[in-house]
Amino acid sequence: MADEMLLKEANDGASLASALMQLDHAAKLIGLDESVHLKLAQPKRVVTVSVPTRMDDGTFKVFTGYRAQHNMDRGPCKGGLRYHPDITLDDVIALSMLMTWKCAVVNIPYGGARGGIICNPKAMSTGELMRMTRRYTTELVEVIGPEKDIQAPDVYTDERVMGWIMDTYSMQKGYSVPAVVTGKPISLGGSRGRPSATGRGVVVTIRAAMERLGMPMKGATFAVQGYGSVGSWTARLLGDLGPWMVAASDSQGGCYNPDGISAAELLAHKRETGSVVDFPGTDRITNEELFALDCDVLIPAALGNVINEGNAGGIKAKILAEGANSPTTREAQAILNERGIFVVPDLLANAGGVVVSYFEWVQGLQAYFWSEAEVNEQLEAIMVRAFDRVYAEHEQRNCDMRAAAMAVAVGCVAEAVKMRGIYP
Numbered sequence: 001m002a003d004e005m006l007l008k009e010a011n012d013g014a015s016l017a018s019a020l021m022q023l024d025h026a027a028k029l030i031g032l033d034e035s036v037h038l039k040l041a042q043p044k045r046v047v048t049v050s051v052p053t054r055m056d057d058g059t060f061k062v063f064t065g066y067r068a069q070h071n072m073d074r075g076p077c078k079g080g081l082r083y084h085p086d087i088t089l090d091d092v093i094a095l096s097m098l099m100t101w102k103c104a105v106v107n108i109p110y111g112g113a114r115g116g117i118i119c120n121p122k123a124m125s126t127g128e129l130m131r132m133t134r135r136y137t138t139e140l141v142e143v144i145g146p147e148k149d150i151q152a153p154d155v156y157t158d159e160r161v162m163g164w165i166m167d168t169y170s171m172q173k174g175y176s177v178p179a180v181v182t183g184k185p186i187s188l189g190g191s192r193g194r195p196s197a198t199g200r201g202v203v204v205t206i207r208a209a210m211e212r213l214g215m216p217m218k219g220a221t222f223a224v225q226g227y228g229s230v231g232s233w234t235a236r237l238l239g240d241l242g243p244w245m246v247a248a249s250d251s252q253g254g255c256y257n258p259d260g261i262s263a264a265e266l267l268a269h270k271r272e273t274g275s276v277v278d279f280p281g282t283d284r285i286t287n288e289e290l291f292a293l294d295c296d297v298l299i300p301a302a303l304g305n306v307i308n309e310g311n312a313g314g315i316k317a318k319i320l321a322e323g324a325n326s327p328t329t330r331e332a333q334a335i336l337n338e339r340g341i342f343v344v345p346d347l348l349a350n351a352g353g354v355v356v357s358y359f360e361w362v363q364g365l366q367a368y369f370w371s372e373a374e375v376n377e378q379l380e381a382i383m384v385r386a387f388d389r390v391y392a393e394h395e396q397r398n399c400d401m402r403a404a405a406m407a408v409a410v411g412c413v414a415e416a417v418k419m420r421g422i423y424p
Helices: 002-010 016-030 034-040 089-105 126-139 159-173 197-213 229-239 263-273 287-291 330-338 352-366 372-397 401-420
Strands: 045-054 060-069 077-084 111-118 149-153 221-225 244-250 253-261 283-285 297-300 319-321 342-344
Touching (some): 016 034, 045 089, 045 126, 060 089, 089 111, 149 352, 221 287, 229 263, 342 401, 352 372, 372 401
Parallel strands (some): 077 111, 077 149, 221 244
Antiparallel strands (some): 045 060, 060 111
């Protein structure tokens, strides 16, 4: 069962073929120069390392680790590190490419990177994970750093892992280097406001979309598929603006009440019972039933590819805001377009996390730390500007918001490539 959950929780819909297809589509849309297109279709650097690790019983295992750095034309690389038994080199290359576009669409000075170690973290002790992490970091010490490549948490890595990476890198350099990672504990230079950042960014883009479509916030309804960190923060913050939540779900099922569900009370119920199912005053529903509910905003915030050609025709929401990575298949997007459903794509909607990671990096470099209010204010300003830019592209090119976001992102990186030129 644990291995099955590992597979489900790592499913973010990313594949190298899909990433290259998105790039090809954007290239055609903006008339991208062929030579620049060829450059952006390849990662700048891919590193594969052996990670020998002493296990608790005294034996050694040799794990395989990867780090893909897609592009550095706009700044150092930035991207998560995941621990998973089925991670592949193509996976990390695809994810590094998608991170390049995510950074570009919100106009922060990073390129994309991604890393992973083939392992089953649920079958490893804390000591084994720490020793593996430290050896992986040591193997990469020449190609990572605040000016080269900044790592962050991803699937089955967290602030504790980031602390180990920071300490290992700092020991190699002989002084403390907090900006080598983001998503680390506050006590080590982490940023305030980071836990809520992705959900807050989703809410900012929902509010902007509703304003553009002339939908009032007060009295609007929404449903959240995936009541984890992103989903629960989105629900709490969106509820503060006037809409009310009518349904939520997790891997075990969902709950529904057309008269509204308290986001905070539902989170407390989930922490106590392990699921949103059977929350008092609600009816039990399935994830598929949640997608078909009559509500104003639908927020998929869990797995990839959950909205597909089989269920897209039944979605009644006016806005679909993607808190998860790649929750909507290409075929489903076409159906949603035909039905006039406004999609705020993942590239834009869930970029709040990388924006606050950027803030954490800036604070680490300056050794000057911001209040949570300052973080939230700057995050909102960046997300609003990004939404406005993508929406303008959407109107100008008469394309959906997903295509518009890719056009903005690829165009931004392509401009940097052309301005820098090719060395030598």
